[in-house]
Amino acid sequence: MLELRLVQGSLLKKVLEAIKDLVNDANFDCSATGFSLQAMDSSHVALVALLLRSEGFEHYRCDRNLSMGMNLNNMAKMLRCAGNDDIITLKADDGSDTVTFMFESPTQDKISDFEMKLMDIDSEHLGIPEAEYHAIVRMPSAEFARICKDLSSIGDTVVISVTKEGVKFSTRGDIGAANIVCRQNTTVDKPEEATVIEMNEPVSLTFALRYMNSFTKATPLSNTVTISLSSELPVVVEYKIAEMGYVRFYLAPKIEEDEDDAKPE
Amino acid sequence: MLELRLVQGSLLKKVLEAIKDLVNDANFDCSATGFSLQAMDSSHVALVALLLRSEGFEHYRCDRNLSMGMNLNNMAKMLRCAGNDDIITLKADDGSDTVTFMFESPTQDKISDFEMKLMDIDSEHLGIPEAEYHAIVRMPSAEFARICKDLSSIGDTVVISVTKEGVKFSTRGDIGAANIVCRQNTTVDKPEEATVIEMNEPVSLTFALRYMNSFTKATPLSNTVTISLSSELPVVVEYKIAEMGYVRFYLAPKIEEDEDDAKPE
């Protein structure tokens, strides 16, 4: 039997809004350590990894490891019926082909249960090794989202270049070219407004803006985003979920003959 | 001659927004007692009844009973041109084929008059007898609107079941099933947040969510909604208009072989 009670139910609502456009169907894996998901996006280009650790739940009962195949759009539809202050409990009986989401209003005057059919989904779990990155940028998540959106009005790809001084986002399109530089800045009043760069060596990589914009749907989950870059590895765009875990997006860089030229062929 | 001056003109704006999607053309009836309307929706399934009592108007002159046929969409277009704080005066000369809406801004610096052509509409006034209901639920109107909207993302019909403990709204669709229970709750700080159930006998009835969602367009008119249910009668969904009257919606329950199954055939 599975019973996971999450007092801050809005977190689960935000997780689904963050990943449902990227992934159609996926297996949620429950074990003693937590509630997790790993899935490729529908065009098999990007990878999403979610972890909600068991300690973050008010009540976490998972008698045996369970993999539940869900349609994320349907799951998002149901979670949208939860109030932002509701407690959400996820329940499944052993061997059942359904999962139940229970929503309790803060006053306990309104109790909803939504039952959803589970699906059989073939999936293989990729081992993602811990890696060394050439550069790690931590910056306000809203700023990163704004930059990806702004550059999309000019071009299709973004070159992310990191130096000790800052991170530069560049694009080029039919109507012109754009460069946005965010300087390292650690002396702000609020730590979540800082832009912090850890760099072993300079790096400059090109990515499809379409995916970056998809990843920024996770912005409501966290005030900051961490972008880990290495020339031989997919970029990792990570949104931490307070005291519980993370949503991570992985995307391989585009290989281009002239990396300074972000213009799509 | 007819001259009705309504200081809180926004009420009339909200009334039109509440009913214009349900009813295309209708007769407004003016008499010494008030300004009223009774009309079937365009698919002849639901009935709308509006009453604005003469006492609620600052000035109410109606020399003889008058029935004025109006296109509600056109009337709504004109009323949308009134400011929310405007005083609205409705004027018609005897025998005229037009009605005039006059809007006065609170400072009297802006005076508008909108003249609309009247229509000849055949209609028969149904006598709606006062009836005994098995159960009457009074609840926050925004909560009821939210529930109808939420359930619409799962199914097409709603089963409303009342017991002494509370009222349950259920639906079922391709992606799963949902139950939302609102408990009786009379010990809230603000009376408009209470959920109050008067019950003579338990009742469980099925309705089309499409109509329920239409009715909730009246939500801005009142903080609370009253739902009166009886197994032999149409449900009445009533929004009181402060000190003036009401908008009431009537809808016959769906007869289904298995009433617990809200899934549409």
Added chain:
Amino acid sequence: MLELRLVQGSLLKKVLEAIKDLVNDANFDCSATGFSLQAMDSSHVALVALLLRSEGFEHYRCDRNLSMGMNLNNMAKMLRCAGNDDIITLKADDGSDTVTFMFESPTQDKISDFEMKLMDIDSEHLGIPEAEYHAIVRMPSAEFARICKDLSSIGDTVVISVTKEGVKFSTRGDIGAANIVCRQNTTVDKPEEATVIEMNEPVSLTFALRYMNSFTKATPLSNTVTISLSSELPVVVEYKIAEMGYVRFYLAPKIEEDEDDAKPE
């Protein structure tokens, strides 16, 4: 070389939003006195004139007169990437076929530069003589925008009639007729809420609402709008830009056999 630094960059953003739907491509003219534009709308009915005086810029360097052809939609796309509090600097090298917009965030932590290709645009500069008008109406810009929008739901043209007492906006359409009268009102607390009428002789002129609604896209630029009317001249709808200049729209009145009848044929 051209370098124009505008601390209140949001002004330039608002200017582009005000005119980009009316004009596709236009030459911006830079001289020692300021940054200006004059262009017909794409259907050659209305004229737009913009002036931003050099004194309004923090830094204004214009070595020689320059005319830069720009696609206003593309320019608006780039300016939308500037934050509302950003400083905007416009730069062009002599003989270059590009212009660069630089955006600096208030904290200087984010610096963007957007480079746009210039175009060759044939245009002739019309001399607009200073003229005497029969009537000049100054009123709150939001009020004027609301009136144009409201009347558009009834008819296609507006008759603007000025008398000493006030200004009347009238229209007529299939569903009825509307008159909105704004009274002269100079005794308000805030001068920008006044409606002030300077009149030499009464005037009543008919205009296409489609264009008036386009002009009101400039509403965010100024709290007040000035409408100058004369029976032999195009109307001038002017939005002042604080301490810098203006955006002016010119539109010829419609000649109709019966000017009181605003109904389109």
